[in-house]
Amino acid sequence: MYVESVEIRNFRNxxxxxxxFNKRYNYFYGKNAQxxxxxxxxxxxxxxxxxxxxxAVANLIHYDDTASVVMGQVIRKGVRDSVxxxxxxxxxxxxxxxxxxxxxxxVERFGVVFFDPEDLRLIKDGPDKRRxxxxxxxxxxxxxxxxxxxxxxxxxxxxxxxLKDPSVKEYGELFYIxxxxxxxxxxxxxxxxxxxxxxxxxxxxxxxxGITDEKERIGLKYQTNIIDEYEKxxxxxxxxxTLLKQNFVYDKERRTSLLGPHTDDxxxxxxxxxxxxxxxxxxxxxxxxxxxxxxxxLYRIQKNVQPIVFLDDVMSELDEKRRRRLLSLLxxxxxxxxxxxxxxxxxxxxxxxxxxEVIDGSVVQMDI
Ligand SMILES: Nc1ncnc2c1ncn2[C@@H]1O[C@H](COP(=O)(O)OP(=O)(O)O)[C@@H](O)[C@H]1O
Ligand SMILES: [Mg+2]
Numbered sequence: 001m002y003v004e005s006v007e008i009r010n011f012r013n014x015x016x017x018x019x020x021f022n023k024r025y026n027y028f029y030g031k032n033a034q035x036x037x038x039x040x041x042x043x044x045x046x047x048x049x050x051x052x053x054x055x056a057v058a059n060l061i062h063y064d065d066t067a068s069v070v071m072g073q074v075i076r077k078g079v080r081d082s083v084x085x086x087x088x089x090x091x092x093x094x095x096x097x098x099x100x101x102x103x104x105x106x107v108e109r110f111g112v113v114f115f116d117p118e119d120l121r122l123i124k125d126g127p128d129k130r131r132x133x134x135x136x137x138x139x140x141x142x143x144x145x146x147x148x149x150x151x152x153x154x155x156x157x158x159x160x161x162x163l164k165d166p167s168v169k170e171y172g173e174l175f176y177i178x179x180x181x182x183x184x185x186x187x188x189x190x191x192x193x194x195x196x197x198x199x200x201x202x203x204x205x206x207x208x209x210g211i212t213d214e215k216e217r218i219g220l221k222y223q224t225n226i227i228d229e230y231e232k233x234x235x236x237x238x239x240x241x242t243l244l245k246q247n248f249v250y251d252k253e254r255r256t257s258l259l260g261p262h263t264d265d266x267x268x269x270x271x272x273x274x275x276x277x278x279x280x281x282x283x284x285x286x287x288x289x290x291x292x293x294x295x296x297x298l299y300r301i302q303k304n305v306q307p308i309v310f311l312d313d314v315m316s317e318l319d320e321k322r323r324r325r326l327l328s329l330l331x332x333x334x335x336x337x338x339x340x341x342x343x344x345x346x347x348x349x350x351x352x353x354x355x356x357e358v359i360d361g362s363v364v365q366m367d368i
Pocket of ligand 2 (some may be wrong): 036037038313338
């Protein structure tokens with residue numbers, strides 16, 4: 001799968017651009033704040049219908065304009081799709097082959113793995129990062145998960161609003177109704193997370209062995225306050241319901257729901273020791289890379305198509321050795337890269353890379 005070309009109008013600082021891409025590597029470089037990230041944001045938006053850094057539609061439209069249009073040609077399993085979206089007045093509309101479609105249609109059709117410097121801090125940062133990692137990975141591969149996950153958060157928000165309501169003092173019928181639904185979704189979410197964590201572990205282990213010359217082993221362990229042994233997963237609904245009732249006083253005191261999949265974490269280990277506590281910064285980055293690459297590999301295995309990979313400013317955070325390894329591990333598929341420096345030294349075949357300099361919202365294709 002690859003994006004053949006794109007036309008961008010009024011997306012952020014990109015007034016008018018037409019770019020033909022290489023099937024493999026597309027490398028955008030230039031000074032800060034020129035529009036490098038904006039370009040790959042526009043392309044990934046086209047395929048994934050969202051931005052990695054912005055949720056408000058209005059902020060994606062050029063300041064001096066009221067609408068933005070992005071169009072692209074995508075080749076997937078040998079078939080060309082024409083994809084586009086328009087943004088205007090807080091509304092986004094997507095088209096596939098000139099037919100209006102729901103975002104989910106595009107999300108399910110095209111696969112994207114977006115990698116930014118934040119992802120290199122997957123180990124070091126808080127649990128929310130790791131939850132986002134696994135939730136996004138599962139959603140990409142298995143769309144029903146996204147739906148369940150959204151439903152869970154929707155219910156949770158309502159439950160939390162109820163906890164903030166001073167007139168509600170007791171655990172009553174209303175909470176029970178919420179909690180019963182939450183418990184069902186919790187079981188589903190945790191089961192899926194456990195299942196995919198196992199798959200990630202297998203794939204990540206292989207990748208990581210390759211990167212570290214078989215010196216390091218990755219371990220992934222799901223951490224939840226709801227159950228202590230995973231055999232109990234079949235009873236998790238009942239256990240969680242009881243816990244929610246027991247914990248009500250604390251929830252009420254803190255005016256938020258303290259237990260559930262939204263507070264769970266993944267313990268990441270290197271050679272049986274917590275990577276967060278014991279691994280060096282460099283090791284932590286390498287583990288993060290292995291985990292992100294697993295996302296690519298799992299998508300390929302499960303969907304039988306190579307996802308399109310975006311590396312936003314990741315290269316500058318890595319030393320030469322890790323940079324080259326990362327590139328060499330992206331053996332297949334289309335890759336978009338942004339960086340401040342022109343690609344320094346490259347093991348990449350000239351035909352397999354397009355090089356672009358980005359200056360003030362415009363793009364010049366350069367010779368390698
Ligand atoms: N809605 C917008 N309209 C016009 N310019 C924008 C908009 N949003 C961001 N920008 C501009 O885009 C530039 C940043 O682009 P970005 O792609 O993040 O830079 P970089 O090349 O460093 O990756 C900034 O100059 C910012 O002012
Ligand atoms: Mg940038």
